Amino acid sequence: MTDTPSLPKPSRRAFLRGTAMAAGALAAGRAAAEGPDPLITEVQPWAQGFGDGVDAVPYGMPIHFESHVVRRNVDWLTADVVSSINFTPIHALEGTITPQGCAFERHHSGAIELSKPDYRLMINGLVEQPLVFTYADLERFPRSVQTNFCECAANSGMEWGGAQLQGAQFTHGMIHNMEYTGVSLRTLLQEAGVKPEGTWVYVEGADASSNGRSIPMEKALDDVLVAFFANGEALRKEHGYPVRLVVPGWEGNLWIKWLRRIEVTDGPVEAREETSKYTDLMPDGRARKWTWEMDAKSVITSPSPQAPWRQGPGPMVITGLAWTGRGRITRVDVSLDGGKNWQEARLAGQPEPMALTRFYLDHVWDGSEMLLQSRAIDETGYVQPTKDALRDVRGLNSVYHNNGIQTWWVKPNGEAENVEVS
Amino acid sequence: MTDTPSLPKPSRRAFLRGTAMAAGALAAGRAAAEGPDPLITEVQPWAQGFGDGVDAVPYGMPIHFESHVVRRNVDWLTADVVSSINFTPIHALEGTITPQGCAFERHHSGAIELSKPDYRLMINGLVEQPLVFTYADLERFPRSVQTNFCECAANSGMEWGGAQLQGAQFTHGMIHNMEYTGVSLRTLLQEAGVKPEGTWVYVEGADASSNGRSIPMEKALDDVLVAFFANGEALRKEHGYPVRLVVPGWEGNLWIKWLRRIEVTDGPVEAREETSKYTDLMPDGRARKWTWEMDAKSVITSPSPQAPWRQGPGPMVITGLAWTGRGRITRVDVSLDGGKNWQEARLAGQPEPMALTRFYLDHVWDGSEMLLQSRAIDETGYVQPTKDALRDVRGLNSVYHNNGIQTWWVKPNGEAENVEVS
Numbered sequence: 011m012t013d014t015p016s017l018p019k020p021s022r023r024a025f026l027r028g029t030a031m032a033a034g035a036l037a038a039g040r041a042a043a044e045g046p047d048p049l050i051t052e053v054q055p056w057a058q059g060f061g062d063g064v065d066a067v068p069y070g071m072p073i074h075f076e077s078h079v080v081r082r083n084v085d086w087l088t089a090d091v092v093s094s095i096n097f098t099p100i101h102a103l104e105g106t107i108t109p110q111g112c113a114f115e116r117h118h119s120g121a122i123e124l125s126k127p128d129y130r131l132m133i134n135g136l137v138e139q140p141l142v143f144t145y146a147d148l149e150r151f152p153r154s155v156q157t158n159f160c161e162c163a164a165n166s167g168m169e170w171g172g173a174q175l176q177g178a179q180f181t182h183g184m185i186h187n188m189e190y191t192g193v194s195l196r197t198l199l200q201e202a203g204v205k206p207e208g209t210w211v212y213v214e215g216a217d218a219s220s221n222g223r224s225i226p227m228e229k230a231l232d233d234v235l236v237a238f239f240a241n242g243e244a245l246r247k248e249h250g251y252p253v254r255l256v257v258p259g260w261e262g263n264l265w266i267k268w269l270r271r272i273e274v275t276d277g278p279v280e281a282r283e284e285t286s287k288y289t290d291l292m293p294d295g296r297a298r299k300w301t302w303e304m305d306a307k308s309v310i311t312s313p314s315p316q317a318p319w320r321q322g323p324g325p326m327v328i329t330g331l332a333w334t335g336r337g338r339i340t341r342v343d344v345s346l347d348g349g350k351n352w353q354e355a356r357l358a359g360q361p362e363p364m365a366l367t368r369f370y371l372d373h374v375w376d377g378s379e380m381l382l383q384s385r386a387i388d389e390t391g392y393v394q395p396t397k398d399a400l401r402d403v404r405g406l407n408s409v410y411h412n413n414g415i416q417t418w419w420v421k422p423n424g425e426a427e428n429v430e431v432s
Numbered sequence: 433m434t435d436t437p438s439l440p441k442p443s444r445r446a447f448l449r450g451t452a453m454a455a456g457a458l459a460a461g462r463a464a465a466e467g468p469d470p471l472i473t474e475v476q477p478w479a480q481g482f483g484d485g486v487d488a489v490p491y492g493m494p495i496h497f498e499s500h501v502v503r504r505n506v507d508w509l510t511a512d513v514v515s516s517i518n519f520t521p522i523h524a525l526e527g528t529i530t531p532q533g534c535a536f537e538r539h540h541s542g543a544i545e546l547s548k549p550d551y552r553l554m555i556n557g558l559v560e561q562p563l564v565f566t567y568a569d570l571e572r573f574p575r576s577v578q579t580n581f582c583e584c585a586a587n588s589g590m591e592w593g594g595a596q597l598q599g600a601q602f603t604h605g606m607i608h609n610m611e612y613t614g615v616s617l618r619t620l621l622q623e624a625g626v627k628p629e630g631t632w633v634y635v636e637g638a639d640a641s642s643n644g645r646s647i648p649m650e651k652a653l654d655d656v657l658v659a660f661f662a663n664g665e666a667l668r669k670e671h672g673y674p675v676r677l678v679v680p681g682w683e684g685n686l687w688i689k690w691l692r693r694i695e696v697t698d699g700p701v702e703a704r705e706e707t708s709k710y711t712d713l714m715p716d717g718r719a720r721k722w723t724w725e726m727d728a729k730s731v732i733t734s735p736s737p738q739a740p741w742r743q744g745p746g747p748m749v750i751t752g753l754a755w756t757g758r759g760r761i762t763r764v765d766v767s768l769d770g771g772k773n774w775q776e777a778r779l780a781g782q783p784e785p786m787a788l789t790r791f792y793l794d795h796v797w798d799g800s801e802m803l804l805q806s807r808a809i810d811e812t813g814y815v816q817p818t819k820d821a822l823r824d825v826r827g828l829n830s831v832y833h834n835n836g837i838q839t840w841w842v843k844p845n846g847e848a849e850n851v852e853v854s
Contacts, residue, residue: 021676049552050564056690057640061542063513064672068502069642070533073669075547080490091485098800102660105577107529111492112665120483125497130471150747152794155527155780171581184715191780191790218479239526241663243534312753358577358613368613372574408710422625 014117029053047121062281069109076101081112082179088170089100091120096163100309100331101316105203106157106187106358106366110246113186116162116262118219118283121248124268129252131198131236135212135273140204145252148236151201154184155256157365159333161304163288169397170412173428177316179219180429181416182309185333187366190256192237196229212281213255216270221262222290224278225257229302230429233258233364236269258364259335260302262411263288270319293405306394307413308342308369308386319424323377328355332367334388341371341387347430348381348417349396380420383432398432444792467574487613493533500524505533509590513542518582519605521755522731523738528579528609528780535608538584538684540641543670546690547548551674553620553658557634557695557767560625561664567674570658573615573623578657578680581755582724583607585683585832591819592834595850599738603838605730607755609788612678614659615654621696630696634703635677638692643711645686646700647679651724655680655786658691679756680786682724683832685710704754715827717747726757728816729835730791730808741846745799750777754789756810761811764791769819770803770853777806786787802842803853820854 048201063258071080074358081096088095098114115121126145134140145307162184168174175181199211211230214222225234235256238245245251250267257264263283280282290298313319317328332339338361343352355369369384397414418426494501503518510517520536536544548567556562584606590596597603621633626649633652636644647656657678661665667673669829679686685705700706700722712720732752735741741748754761763784765774777791791806807816819836840850 046566047552049550050554056544056546056636057642059541059640061539061544061639063542064503064505064510064516064518064537064539066543067670068504068534070503070668070670071493073545073667073673075673076666079487079665081492082490083486086485091482094486096486102753103664104575105611105664107611107664109531109663109665111533112490117483117486119481119487120485121798123495124478124482128471128476132467132472133611133823142469146743149749150743150798151749152778153526153749153780153792154750161605187531189527190480199680216476217483218481220479241531242525242527243501243531244494244498246492248489248492251495251497309736312535321568321572325573326450327573327575329575368577370575420844 025122025425030248033185040199050223052261079112081114084175085181091117093118093423094120097179098186099179100183100185100311101178101314102312104368106327106368107241108186108188110188110240110249113188113249114162114184115248116184117217118221119217122217122268123247124216124251126252131197131253131269132271133198133202134271136205136208137274141202143198148238148253149192150231150430152196153190153191155189155236155258155371156233157187157189157362158256158258159187159364160262160265161333163263166412166414167409169414170401170406170408173430176428178309178314179310179316184262185366188240189242190235190237191239191416192235192256195236195255195272198236198272199230203276204274206267207276209279210275212273212275212279213264213265213266213269214271215266216268221263221266221283222279222281223266223284224275224281225264229257229260259304261288261304264302282338288410290404293407296341301411304333305334305391305411305413306336306339306386308332308384308417310344310382310384311394313382313420313424313426314418314427315428320428321422322377322424326373326375328371328382330369330370330384332384332386333365334386334392335364337363337389338394339367339386340389342367343387344371344381345383346373349383349415352385371416377422379422381429382420382426383419385415397430435656443685456465467721476790482569495635501534503536503559506597506602515540516542519601520608522605522607522733523600523736526751526790528790529663530608530610530669532610532662532665535610535620536584537670538606538802539783540643541639541783542784544639544690545669546638548674550841553675553691554693555620555624555696556693557697558627558631559696560627563624565620567679570615570660570675573616573619575613576657577611577613577679578655579609579611579784580610580678580680581786581788582609582687583755585685587829588834590837591838592823592830594657595852596834600731600736601738606684607788607804611664612659613661614678615656617656619678620658620694621652624696626696627697632697632700632777634687634695634697634701635686635691636693637688638690643685643688643705644701644703645688645705646703647686647696651679651682653677673715681726683710683726687722692751703738703747710832712826712832713829715829723828724832726755726759727833727835728754728761728808728810728814730754730806731838732804732806732841734767735804735842735846735848736840737850739843740848744846746796748797750793750804752791752793752806754791754808755787756814757786758810758814759785761789762811765807765809766793767805768795769807771837774807780832799844800843804840804842804848805837806839819852850851
């Protein structure tokens with residue numbers, strides 16, 4: 011070092027101006043009375059020798075200090091291989107991209123291993139020419155790149171019955187957001203030639219569950235992608251290697267993994283996964299169905315129960331994610347008092363359609379308790395509702411499509427708890 | 433299946449209309465005479481039982497079929513821990529994001545392990561108040577999110593002397609592109625208060641090399657990020673955990689990993705890494721210095737020597753990456769004949785400033801040899817030059833800043849070779 015300053019003193023400038031507590035907290039967490047900080051005044055071991063060379067890790071993993079940032083399941087809820095779910099650690103992530111390695115999984119008969127040589131994709135039904143594609147065939151078609159969120163319809167489903175799970179990972183972690191590359195489904199359907207009476211497609215996977223779902227032709231010809239790559243590299247096994255469907259803005263159950271067949275039909279198949287499941291039982295005993303689009307939703311990821319704020323009073327970053335299946339997020343509001351007062355959050359970058367948007371509220375915390383909430387507003391003007399408003403309309407029988415406003419009670423010690431306010 | 437079609441026949445519609453060879457190649461790679469494809473007609477093992485449950489991999493890795501998609505080094509060139517480099521497998525990636533796990537590394541004394549509790553960042557020199565930040569302190573400041581490429585100045589450096597390395601990974605793989613989240617350097621400098629005579633910053637890392645570099649204040653106050661997260665998660669150890677500098681559009685050597693100190697100075701320090709290295713020796717014996725900005729550049733990633741085209745004639749996808757340190761890529765041209773004729777490529781999505789842009793040429797290949805080239809054009813109007821044009825100006829002494837047009841000779845068998853054309 012060319013200049014060793016005296017022990018850092020609190021600054022009263024700029025960002026911290028006028029917030030005396032915060033300025034104190036910025037002094038490297040040390041009181042002057044503690045004496046010099048050896049991490050500053052002494053040459054540390056990691057500056058005295060060589061680190062790892064470039065042949066140490068041909069494919070890297072997160073550093074061991076971050077070993078808590080992993081997918082987690084809830085034993086009693088989700089760990090059966092017949093029908094299994096885990097959750098993205100959204101409380102510990104930042105920005106908008108979800109790394110594949112910690113992106114949530116939802117399997118109906120487990121994640122299968124399917125090689126490219128063994129891969130086939132059939133298009134049949136009401137087409138002029140049934141076709142079977144190998145992986146190498148698919149590589150011939152023009153590709154596009156798009157970033158989209160994938161949210162399980164059951165995300166936040168446990169919250170219909172009140173605040174139950176302690177952590178954004180568990181309440182809102184059945185979501186991920188990746189940059190996909192693949193071939194437009196429209197291109198492949200045009201290749202086979204859809205007959206005039208073909209108004210739907212039925213899509214299924216190569217796993218034992220097959221997880222078949224019906225999609226209206228209008229959507230199939232719009233923005234659906236037959237994807238090979240996520241975040242620049244091949245899909246991981248658990249995300250459908252080598253080929254999955256990307257259905258922007260629509261519930262994750264339609265995003266068929268290990269995609270094996272697309273049948274053009276003249277109506278919905280009304281398959282198991284769209285009748286016994288993925289419908290919403292209303293108070294009058296009837297069920298909403300074809301509720302594909304994910305409504306605008308948001309959640310504060312930090313602070314949250316798994317991400318307490320340990321720094322104490324002063325400047326703090328309140329941050330979270332917002333998304334909508336109907337285009338772009340245009341605004342996110344944050345409340346510190348359980349929805350009585352709202353202030354507009356700052357959106358990071360330009361929100362992309364049907365993709366996660368990161369929001370921030372740069373706040374100076376006085377150390378008193380907060381009831382943190384966020385509400386998303388999308389380009390259609392839709393405003394994320396309260397949980398009670400949702401229950402008034404849909405009752406308590408639903409499992410899916412809970413996009414109600416989430417509340418975290420942040421206590422003076424910075425810990426947070428999942429609560430409901432009314 | 434509800435409908436088993438007869439063996440797929442070639443389609444003459446849409447994308448393949450009029451390309452008889454291609455249509456034949458699309459018939460799942462099988463001649464009708466070979467009989468039914470058991471992958472279509474028989475229920476396969478992976479559809480007969482359960483796959484992996486969700487507790488199989490808390491943090492996932494690429495499937496073993498993709499084990500070739502890793503960082504690689506070149507023993508004689510790069511494997512010494514004192515000064516080591518490896519290369520991103522760009523020939524096997526798609527889209528624009530580079531996963532951290534296979535993003536190239538360049539270390540000057542190896543990758544060190546530095547925990548958040550042990551982390552300190554000092555700002556000193558010509559400031560009103562020297563400061564030391566802990567990691568927890570940094571978490572208090574407003575954050576932003578931006579996607580940027582990081583290219584080593586020596587990327588393609590071996591090509592000054594002619595076509596030498598066989599593969600886009602080795603010729604152009606000292607580049608990666610990630611979504612970063614962190615605090616603006618401007619914010620931290622404002623916190624310390626830059627004195628009027630403070631016109632440069634000197635930045636260094638916590639590793640033994642320290643890798644100190646000087647950056648003009650104008651850039652430091654512009655778009656430089658003190659980053660904690662890449663692609664949504666914590667930086668990996670080898671990418672500077674817990675904090676690195678992101679210097680958009682400027683050579684990777686400035687992107688200090690394990691950032692430990694920022695000294696405000698009244699001029700450049702002229703440190704080892706910016707005098708003995710990272711300057712460009714010209715034919716007249718003088719050296720260009722402060723060549724921070726990365727000029728517009730592009731490369732075709734597929735087909736390329738490590739990514740031969742195995743499908744034969746017919747529709748093919750020619751794809752690659754383009755970037756510029758001066759803003760946005762506005763156009764990429766592709767030549768099939770070594771630069772005699774050019775056609776405009778299709779850009780994926782909206783190019784972001786100082787970020788990788790993916791381009792495509794959807795081509796119907798007649799099976800004859802090609803001399804594939806791409807040239808990038810950026811928003812300043814700059815056009816990527818030929819290697820010879822570069823050599824005419826800069827001679828043959830340079831190591832850094834080779835952004836000349838790359839040529840792949842694609843042979844009738846689909847294999848590709850690094851060649852030069854004049």
